[in-house]
Amino acid sequence: MPTYKLTYFNFxxxxxxxxxxxxxxxxxxxxxxxxxxxxxxxxxxxPYGQVPVLEVDGKQVCxxxxxxxxxxxxxxxxxxxxxxxxxxxxxxxTFNDFRSSISKWFRESDEATKKRLEETLLNETVPxxxxxxxxxxxxxxxxLANGKLSWGDIYFISIPxxxxxxxxxxxxxxxxxxxxxxxxxxxxxxxxxxEKRPVPKK
Amino acid sequence: MPTYKLTYFNFxxxxxxxxxxxxxxxxxxxxxxxxxxxxxxxxxxxPYGQVPVLEVDGKQVCxxxxxxxxxxxxxxxxxxxxxxxxxxxxxxxTFNDFRSSISKWFRESDEATKKRLEETLLNETVPxxxxxxxxxxxxxxxxLANGKLSWGDIYFISIPxxxxxxxxxxxxxxxxxxxxxxxxxxxxxxxxxxEKRPVPKK
Numbered sequence: 001m002p003t004y005k006l007t008y009f010n011f012x013x014x015x016x017x018x019x020x021x022x023x024x025x026x027x028x029x030x031x032x033x034x035x036x037x038x039x040x041x042x043x044x045x046x047p048y049g050q051v052p053v054l055e056v057d058g059k060q061v062c063x064x065x066x067x068x069x070x071x072x073x074x075x076x077x078x079x080x081x082x083x084x085x086x087x088x089x090x091x092x093x094t095f096n097d098f099r100s101s102i103s104k105w106f107r108e109s110d111e112a113t114k115k116r117l118e119e120t121l122l123n124e125t126v127p128x129x130x131x132x133x134x135x136x137x138x139x140x141x142x143x144l145a146n147g148k149l150s151w152g153d154i155y156f157i158s159i160p161x162x163x164x165x166x167x168x169x170x171x172x173x174x175x176x177x178x179x180x181x182x183x184x185x186x187x188x189x190x191x192x193x194x195e196k197r198p199v200p201k202k
Numbered sequence: 203m204p205t206y207k208l209t210y211f212n213f214x215x216x217x218x219x220x221x222x223x224x225x226x227x228x229x230x231x232x233x234x235x236x237x238x239x240x241x242x243x244x245x246x247x248x249p250y251g252q253v254p255v256l257e258v259d260g261k262q263v264c265x266x267x268x269x270x271x272x273x274x275x276x277x278x279x280x281x282x283x284x285x286x287x288x289x290x291x292x293x294x295x296t297f298n299d300f301r302s303s304i305s306k307w308f309r310e311s312d313e314a315t316k317k318r319l320e321e322t323l324l325n326e327t328v329p330x331x332x333x334x335x336x337x338x339x340x341x342x343x344x345x346l347a348n349g350k351l352s353w354g355d356i357y358f359i360s361i362p363x364x365x366x367x368x369x370x371x372x373x374x375x376x377x378x379x380x381x382x383x384x385x386x387x388x389x390x391x392x393x394x395x396x397e398k399r400p401v402p403k404k
Binding site: 048063 | 250291
C-alpha cells in the first residue's frame with residue numbers, strides 16, 4: 001500500500017476533499033496541517049507554491065481536483081465509461097469556477113472590498129450556481145452525475161460542508177444539494193472522519 | 203460517428219484546444235463562431251452562461267478541460283494508467299491556474315488596470331510559471347507528462363500559441379516549451395487545421 005502524506009492548512013478548504021477521499025478509501029494518511037506562520041517557509045518546497053500537496057510514496061503531487069479524481073479511480077468512484085467520466089468532470093470544473101469566487105472573497109484582506117465581495121457572493125453567485133446545481137442533482141437521480149455516487153459528489157459536498165461553518169444556512173434552501181450533502185456526510189468512512197477530524201480554532 | 207458542434211467566440215482562446223483535439227481525432231465538426239454582439243442572446247442558452255460548449259449528438263457539454271480530456275481518451279492520448287493520468291491532470295490544472303491570470307487581464311476593461319495587470323503578467327506570472335513548465339518539460343522527455351504525447355500537450359500548447367498573437371516572443375526564451383510547441387503545431391492533423399482555420403479580425 002502506498003504511503004500518503006497530505007500537506008495543507010489547518011482548516012477544511014481544498015485539503016478536505018482529499019482527506020474525505022483518503023478516508024473513503026480507508027487508507028492511513030499523515031494529515032500534515034500547517035499554521036499560517038509556517039507558510040512562507042513551506043511555500044518554496046511545493047511544486048508550484050501552492051497547497052494542498054499530496055505525497056504518494058514521497059512523490060509530491062499538487063492540485064486538489066486531479067488528486068481527488070486519481071483517488072476516485074482507486075476507490076471505484078470514477079465513471080463506468082468515458083462519457084460518464086465527462087459528466088463528472090464537466091460538473092466539477094463548473095463547480096470550481098464557482099469555488100474561485102469563494103477563494104477570491106476568502107483571500108481578500110481589505111475589509112470594505114471583502115464586504116462587497118461577500119454581498120455579491122451571497123446575493124448573486126451562490127443563488128446562480130446553487131439553483132442550477134440543485135436542479136442538476138434533481139435531474140440526475142440525487143447525484144452530481146450518472147445517477148450514482150462518484151468522487152465528484154465527495155469533492156463537491158466537501159466544499160459546501162465547509163461553507164456552512166461560515167454561513168450556516170447556505171445550503172438549506174437547496175433541497176437536492178442538502179439531500180446529497182446528507183448522503184455524503186453519512187457515508188460510514190466519511191462520517192467517521194468528520195467525527196474524529198481536528199476542529200481548528202476560529 | 204457522433205456529430206460535434208462547437209460554439210465559441212471567433213478567436214482561439216478556450217475554443218482552440220477543442221478544435222485542435224477534434225482535428226487530431228480527424229472527425230468533422232461544426233465550428234460555430236459567434237460574434238460579441240450575439241453573446242447576450244446565446245449566453246442564456248448555455249448550461250452555465252459560458253462557452254465553449256460542445257454539442258455531442260445534440261447534448262450540450264461545457265468546460266474546455268473536461269472536454270479535451272474526453273476527446274483525448276477517444277484519441278488514445280490519455281495516460282496508460284491512473285498515475286500517468288494524474289501526471290497529465292496535475293499539470294493541466296496548474297496550467298489553468300496560470301491561464302486564469304491571462305483571462306483576468308483579457309477581460310479587464312479599465313485601461314489603467316489592464317496595463318498594470320499586463321505588467322504583472324509579463325514580469326512576474328509568465329516567468330514564474332514558464333520557467334517551471336520549461337524545466338518540467340525538460341525533465342519529462344520533452345513532453346508535459348510521462349515522456350510522451352498526451353491530450354495535455356495539445357491543450358497546453360494551444361494557449362501559448364494563441365498568446366503569441368498578442369505577445370509574439372512570449373515563448374522564445376523557454377527552449378523546451380518552444381520545442382514542444384513546434385512538435386505539437388507540426389502534428390499533421392493540427393498543422394492542417396492551423397493552415398485552414400479562419401483568421402479573426404484583430
